[in-house]
Amino acid sequence: xxxxxxxxxxxxxxxxxxxxxxxxxxxxxxxxxxxxxxxxxxxxxxxxxxxxxxxxxxxxxxxxxxxxxxxxxxxxxxxxxxxxxxxxxxxxxxxxxxxxxxxxxxxxxxxxxxxxxxxxxxxxxxxxxxxxxxxxxxxxxxxxxxxxxxxxxxxxxxxxxxxxxxxxxxxxxxxxxxxxxxxxxxxxxxxxxxxxxxxxxxxxxxxxxxxxxxxxxxxxxxxxxxxxxxxxxxxxxxxxxxxxxxxxxxxxxxxxxxxxxxxxxxxxxxxxxxxxxxxxxxxxxxxxxxxxxxxxxxxxxxxxxxxxxxxxxxxxxxxxxxxxxxxxxxxxxxxxxxxxxxxxxxxxxxxxxxxxxxxxxxxxxxxxxxxxxxxxxxxxxxxxxxxxxxxxxxxxxxxxxxxxxxxxxxxxxxxxxxxxxxxxxxxxxxxxxxxxxxxxxxxxxxxxxxxxxxxxxxxxxxxxxxxxxxxxxxxxxxxxxxxxxxxxxx
RNA sequence: GGCGGCGUAGCCAAGUGGCUAAGGCGACGGUCUGCAAAACCGUUAUUCCCCGGUUCGAAUCCGGGCGCCGCCUCCA
Numbered sequence: 001x002x003x004x005x006x007x008x009x010x011x012x013x014x015x016x017x018x019x020x021x022x023x024x025x026x027x028x029x030x031x032x033x034x035x036x037x038x039x040x041x042x043x044x045x046x047x048x049x050x051x052x053x054x055x056x057x058x059x060x061x062x063x064x065x066x067x068x069x070x071x072x073x074x075x076x077x078x079x080x081x082x083x084x085x086x087x088x089x090x091x092x093x094x095x096x097x098x099x100x101x102x103x104x105x106x107x108x109x110x111x112x113x114x115x116x117x118x119x120x121x122x123x124x125x126x127x128x129x130x131x132x133x134x135x136x137x138x139x140x141x142x143x144x145x146x147x148x149x150x151x152x153x154x155x156x157x158x159x160x161x162x163x164x165x166x167x168x169x170x171x172x173x174x175x176x177x178x179x180x181x182x183x184x185x186x187x188x189x190x191x192x193x194x195x196x197x198x199x200x201x202x203x204x205x206x207x208x209x210x211x212x213x214x215x216x217x218x219x220x221x222x223x224x225x226x227x228x229x230x231x232x233x234x235x236x237x238x239x240x241x242x243x244x245x246x247x248x249x250x251x252x253x254x255x256x257x258x259x260x261x262x263x264x265x266x267x268x269x270x271x272x273x274x275x276x277x278x279x280x281x282x283x284x285x286x287x288x289x290x291x292x293x294x295x296x297x298x299x300x301x302x303x304x305x306x307x308x309x310x311x312x313x314x315x316x317x318x319x320x321x322x323x324x325x326x327x328x329x330x331x332x333x334x335x336x337x338x339x340x341x342x343x344x345x346x347x348x349x350x351x352x353x354x355x356x357x358x359x360x361x362x363x364x365x366x367x368x369x370x371x372x373x374x375x376x377x378x379x380x381x382x383x384x385x386x387x388x389x390x391x392x393x394x395x396x397x398x399x400x401x402x403x404x405x406x407x408x409x410x411x412x413x414x415x416x417x418x419x420x421x422x423x424x425x426x427x428x429x430x431x432x433x434x435x436x437x438x439x440x441x442x443x444x445x446x447x448x449x450x451x452x453x454x455x456x457x458x459x460x461x462x463x464x465x466x467x468x469x470x471x472x473x474x475x476x477x478x479x480x481x482x483x484x485x486x487x488x489x490x
Numbered sequence: 491g492g493c494g495g496c497g498u499a500g501c502c503a504a505g506u507g508g509c510u511a512a513g514g515c516g517a518c519g520g521u522c523u524g525c526a527a528a529a530c531c532g533u534u535a536u537u538c539c540c541c542g543g544u545u546c547g548a549a550u551c552c553g554g555g556c557g558c559c560g561c562c563u564c565c566a
Contacts, residue, residue, distance in 0.1 A: 011494095029566075037566085044566035074564070158562075162492050166562065205564090227566030228495095234565090257566070258495085264558070268565055295514075296503065300496075301559070308502070311515045318514095321528075361504095370504050373513035380513095380530080387522095387530050460524060467526075478527050487528085 001058065003363045005223070006299065008231060008254040009155055013365050018222040019252065024055055024062045025217035029209060029226035029234065030112070032069040033093035034078045037100050038274035039293075039304055040227065040260040040267045046290055046416070047257045047298040047366075048225050049106040054362045054414035065216050066109035067209060068094055070116050071202055076191055086192050090114075100277040103286050105416045111216050115208040119194045122203045122211040125245055126183045126196075134244040138174035140186025140199045146179040149240040155254060156232035181237055183207045206237035210245070213238075219246040225255040228299075257298045264303060275304065285425075287417045288313040294368040294415055315376065316417070317429065317488075322382045323408065324422035326401040329386065334393040344388045344397070347381040351404040354378040355411035362414055371415060378408055426487065433488030437473035444470075448477065448484050455479075 003016040018024045028048045031041060048066075055062050069075075070090035079089040094114075101108070115122070126142055129135035134148045146152050146160070153160055160179065167178035182204040187193035193200040203211075213221055219242070226235065235254065242250035260267045267274045280289055283306075292312040296302045354374060361371035382404055389397040409418050434441065447466050454463040467477050474489045 031566075032564090040566050042566085047566095072564090156561080157493060159492075163562070166492085225566095229561070229565055232493095232561065233563090259560070259566080261559075266560065266565090270565070291514095300503095303502085305502095307515090311502070315514055318529090325529090367504075369514095370512075373504065376513055383529055384531095390529090391522095455524080458524075464525070471527090476527055479523075480528095485528095489527095 001359060001363050003055075003058065004365055005253050005255065006365045007252075008256050009251075014253065016253065018060070019220050022059070022061055024060045024222045025065075025220075026052065026055075026062055026223040026225070027065045027067075027209070027213040027217060027221050028109075028224075029230055030066040030068050030109075031093075031097055032072055032074055032205075033090040033097065034072075034075045035093065035269065036096055036276045036278060038260075038267060038269075038276050039280060039289075040274065042100070042104060042277045042280075042289065043260050043293045043298075043302065044225075044227050044257050045101060045106045046104060046293045048255075049104075049416060050294060050362075050368060050414055051223070051225070051255070051366060052107060053416060054359075054366065057414050058359060058363070063111070063217060064107075064109045065111045065113065065213060067212050068097075068112060068114045069205060069208065070094070070114045071192060072205055087116075090116075096278075100281075103281055104277065104290060105286060105419060113212040113216065115203060115212070118208065118212050118215065119203065121215050122207055123184075123196050125207060125211045125214075125241070126203075128245045129183065129241060132244065134241075135183055136176065137198050138176075140201060141174055141182055142184035142198055143175050143180040144183055144237065144241055144244075145177065146181070146240065147177055149244050152179075152240050153236065155239055156236045158232060158236070181206060181233065183241070206234055207241055209234070210238050210242040210250075214242060214246070214250075219248040219250070221251045223253045223255060224251040225257070228256040228258055231256050258301045260293075261301050261303045262305070266301075267304065280309070284309045284313055285316065285429075287420070288316050290415070290417055291316050291372070294417075295372060296369055298366055298368065317426075319375070319379050319408075319418055320420070320422045320425045322379050322386065323405050323418070324426055325386050326382060326405050327422060329389055330398045330402045330405075332398075334395050334398070336394060337396050338392065338394045340394055340396050340400070341388060344385045344400070347385045348400045348404055350381050351378045352407050354407055358411045358414065368415060371412075375408070375412055375415075378404075378411070382408065429488045430486070433474050437470070437475050439473065439475075444475070444486065448486065451477070452484060 004013045005016045006013045031037060052062055052064050071086060075086050075090055079086045082089065126135060129144065130137065130142065135142055135144050153163070164179055184196060184198055184201050185204060186199060186201045191202070193202060224235065239250050262273050265271065265273060288309060292309055293302065295312065357374040358371045361367040361374060385397070385401065385404070412418050434444065447470065451463045451466040470477060471489065475486050476489045478485045478487065
């Protein structure tokens with residue numbers, strides 16, 4: 001199997017060949033730690049988490065670096081508003097980030113460098129650029145001279161002259177060219193500062209990513225990822241700085257994920273139309289959010305709505321229900337070994353090859369939507385087998401069902417879903433439903449008993465009344481040969 | 491204005507030259523059930539925004555149009 005990745009640089013799907021066979025150096029732009037993360041951040045995190053998982057699953061040794069920007073204008077301003085230090089603010093938001101990521105099942109990066117811990121590396125890189133004539137100092141600021149880098153604009157397909165016509169030098173900036181960008185900013189009174197050859201100041205945003213990525217991954221990264229909004233100017237600038245400094249190719253494969261929109265508009269801090277990860281997780285299961293985020297190809301826009309999350313929850317419930325029932329049958333008391341029909345054998349075979357189909361989908365530029373389609377096919381096949389097993393029970397189903405469950409949960413490793421014990425997942429869903437219904441477990445059981453008595457007496461009217469009453473409270477009753485069971489309504 | 495992306499069923503979505511246009515949610519019919527629920531089976535796009543072209547053959551390629559979105563300033 002061969003992995004193909006869409007490279008923003010070439011605008012084409014390319015065969016993935018890392019610099020060193022079998023090893024992948026991957027850098028993804030993390031967050032600026034000044035506020036809670038929203039679903040847009042979650043998408044980027046989950047998408048690249050799936051990338052890392054899939055690379056590792058298919059045998060690559062991945063070094064994954066995701067940075068924190070812990071000093072910049074937004075942090076300084078927010079800290080000032082809150083009356084705390086930039087260090088405190090950044091620390092708090094990095095902790096929030098870690099909590100959110102852990103909840104979402106996003107693997108920790110191997111290295112999570114922070115800008116403020118890499119000031120010497122940043123300064124060294126800027127010095128190289130000054131020495132080589134790509135950067136110049138101006139009253140304590142240092143700027144990158146865009147005109148010195150001939151292929152500037154190649155990544156984001158910008159035309160320098162057109163960019164220049166729209167750009168302006170803002171008051172207080174000492175650029176020679178409107179397109180030049182800051183590598184080092186002289187400290188203003190009261191701002192955090194570090195000493196440098198150009199006087200006290202702090203690094204610009206773009207240079208920190210160049211310095212930190214190359215420090216841990218070398219001059220050439222295999223994969224550099226981030227949101228589409230970072231392509232210009234952030235990644236364009238990173239590329240210019242890095243290649244100017246090293247004379248080597250900076251990134252082999254540029255990957256950019258599309259935006260999360262809400263009512264068709266980009267979700268962003270500036271528009272104020274964002275929903276935080278924390279908010280979502282107070283209403284939905286983290287895996288439902290993951291499922292939602294992976295339900296569309298990573299490069300396309302993805303429109304958020306509570307309905308969409310509910311749909312993902314319904315789909316996830318169906319998967320867990322099937323797994324739970326398969327477990328239950330496998331552990332059940334059936335002893336009789338009657339032969340199982342060939343249809344069941346075929347379904348079990350289909351399930352056993354799910355992993356291959358998921359991996360193939362992922363190999364095609366991480367087609368998670370197609371991969372999920374295969375997963376749902378397998379779940380339907382599993383339910384089909386369960387129906388047959390319920391109709392004509394046989395102990396011969398047990399091993400097949402156990403293997404099928406393992407095949408499914410193993411196949412979705414890259415997607416990072418179905419990681420919970422199915423019974424636990426359903427129990428949590430049920431507990432939440434019970435809480436929401438306002439009933440205690442005891443009250444619920446009394447109602448169920450009363451209904452069963454009514455059913456025995458063939459008082460269907462009363463029995464249905466109780467069932468309807470519970471249904472309105474979000475609790476569904478199911479009459480099975482083993483008795484009446486209740487569960488959360490979808 | 492410049493650059494880029496998108497428009498596939500009621501909704502979401504995969505498919506980028508050729509087998510029956512995946513899958514999810516929903517709706518309807520059937521099996522099951524006292525009736526339900528869940529699950530399964532079946533139906534739900536003879537057609538992929540519109541018009542023209544290339545081709546033996548196009549949702550898929552080309553040209554034009556309409557509509558939506560994004561980047562060009564901080565943003566995942």
